[in-house]
Amino acid sequence: MTTHVEVRPGAYADSITLMLVSRTAARLDGVTAAQVTMATPLNVDVLAGMGFEVPAGADANDLVVALRLDRADALPAALAGVDRALEEANRPAPGGETAVPPRTTAGALDRAPGSPVLVSVPGPHATVEAMDALDAGSDVMIFSDHVPVEQEVALKRVAAERSLLVMGPDCGTAVVGGVGLGFANAVAPGPVGIVAASGTGCQQMLALLDHAGVGVSAALGVGGRDLSSPVGGLATREALRRLDADPAVELITLVSKPPADDVAAAIEGFAADLTTPVGFALLGPGRPDLTAAAETVLRRLGRPVPDWPVHGSARPTTRGTRLRGLFVGGTLAGEAAQIAGAGDFVDFGDDAWTAGRAHPMIDPTVRLEHLAAALADPDTAVVLLDVVLGHGAEADPAARLAPAIAGAGVPVVVTVVGTPADPQDRDAQVAALVAAGAEVHLSHAGATRRALALLPSTTGAAS
């Protein structure tokens, strides 16, 4: 065993560096104990406790290198190791990652104050994040579904006190300040303001008005439950107030299922007190469809109602009896059922189909599986589909849908909800679907009626 104690007058490193160096030194080959330290009285005691004898006269300005080795010939390498460790300890560390990403909505708003917030975390956690937004004075769109209604009410009451807007929960679509949030079509600004309790209903309206050359200043989603009795239209009021205050908005249209009876009168009364006229596009049995609602908007603005475009041409069916509607848009599925009266209409965006997987506007897998089964079913007479384009949606839906319908033995009618400015290139999508044999409409009501007309007359589907 060899002990080496060396005093280096005038050398200095701070105590923390030296603790680090000592630790490194103790791990060197042949070293059983090591202490590299300034010779302060405390450290001299420590060294004495370890059995090292520090030469008299060493003081706090002297560096002591004390090593115990199990063999003498290890000393030169060990001293070189100590020198290396001292050198490394004094070298600046390589630049590491010092930026810290925000971990809560509050943290993000601390960095970007005043920003609106889009929340799409799983439902049980959405309220907490949305509350951060309201606490920081920001509007919030809650894309998440599965948020309990009592939490929605609580959030919207807080928002109402602070004149903030809660869009959602389960709000899929909004256009704010010219920016599409969630699933939204690219539209030009214009005289219409939309308040929507329905995502795809709103998108159909955007696409039809765009085709008619009428822009939209803002489309504010409020969530499907906003006009129910428990929520009482809390967000609808704030949305109406915002649009009323926007000088660019000449006409407000409210797209929703019919409100609960007690809410309807209150909202109508609220709307009547606004400066800007409010039209109600309330969807449901016995009520005008979305296309009719869009036409009403155009007439109120004094704009001409165009012919809604149709591309391709399906031929009447030669087999089967049933109309099969497979949808990504819930409002569109509902509208088809309302117009057709009978048939199979499935909304693949419904909670039952999205548990644990992305919305079918993003992930088409489930609908494509069911489409293949429907086409193979000899009882299927006509297939009705929707393709919803816009921000947030699949980049190229026709890429997988067109091959799936090519060679179908039955007519396939598709509504493509989109605008030329949408990121997917609407015209190319339409062309691909037409090339695969589909008949493509912009108006979903038109598409549904066309699908009905293609059914064999003997099935006697309602009109």
Added chain:
Amino acid sequence: MNRPTMVSTGTDLLADAVAGQGLDVTRVEWRPPADGTAGDLVTVALDPLRRAANARALEAMLGVTATLVDVAPASEVLGLGPGEFLHAGPPITWDRASGPLRGALMGGAVLEGLVADPDDAVALFESGTSVSLEPCHHRGTVGPMAGVVTPGMWMFVLEDPATGRRTHCSLNEGLGKVLRYGAYGPGVLDRLRWMGDVLGPLLRTAVRSVRDAGDPIDVTAILTQMLQMGDEAHNRNRAGTLMLLRDLAPAMVGAGDRPSADVADALRFVGGNDHFFLNLAMPACKLALDAARDIEGSTAVVAMARNGTDFGIQVSGTGDEWFTGPAQTAEGLFLGDYGPADANPDIGDSAITETAGIGGFAMAGAPAIVRLVGGTVPDALATTRRMREITLGANPRWTVPVLEFAGVPTGIDVTKVCRTGILPQINTGMAGRVAGVGQVGAGLVTPPAEIFPAALAALAARARSRSGAGAGPPRS
């Protein structure tokens, strides 16, 4: 003109869609909260008192300034009677006390003349008939490491001039073999006796002299300055100590009621003890945090403290209740031959500094400390930024130059800790596991994670009972 901004919390795809339209999107790196907390987090988020209560708590803690108004024995300023011992952390009994706490109590018993031999103190504390233990925090006091305070120990007395509220802390003994690390040998006790006989009275004269001259020591202001001089006021108090010495030395010398050799000894002792100011930083932090106590609905942590066995927190909205879990062992570097097996679990009230936004939370201003765990300067910057993710706000007075003078993160929010899983980072010394050993190292430590969900559950229960929903079904 600035580009419009947006915050996205959740699916990247939706953030991408917005970014694709030309907005600056700030993305939240969201992760699910701690297990079992989702329901309580919603309840507390929707508590109508929370927002205003937290704003009040933050304002209260930031509004306090601490001045040093006196130095006096604990028997005088705390009314501590014979046999009464204060200790760090949440309440504990002798049978659960760790080595360093036992060692400090044994030394304290000798110091108070209750026993002649430290070993005889064991029976004294085991019987418990003539002695009592109480947390420092319950008596307006904080104590570093074991935090043992006996009636005869001299205390700093800090006061909030606006309210007259006071907090207290003992005088710092230095490093190595010292009572607060559980050492109780003759040298330790001799030093403490000298501190009581010479240092304490000298400091009292000096402190009263500058106080009565209308220029009391402004501890908060020294903290402001030292944080810009490389101290984080927990493991590094070098600049603060020297500034204190600068402010007090003339009055110590000028008092003239002590032999000059005593004055020289005292000046040498203070100047040679880089941690002397810690015992002023701690009560200054407690003075600030106590102002934020007992605000119904507030989720702000007002104390973090360890007794060597348990780590406890107190929260503004839950009164004096302690939420405790097992104290962790620090990671760091060791003195001499000591290693991890020699270290006692975390101990001391000094985490009051982190609770107030300094110590580990001000790591960016004291990058040298990060090497205690083999870290880097970027680690130090990231630590301070990361702590901001779990606090209610930042301190405009205590700033970090290298972070563009950002204020230190202040007001630990129980809900944010549960949401992010980010635990407060504490800089700490390590005491030897065995009574009598003293300091074995220094390093970094965090609280046990489970105490934050426990505090959250208590906050949620109070919110539910206030809203009349207390009879509802139990939440997971």
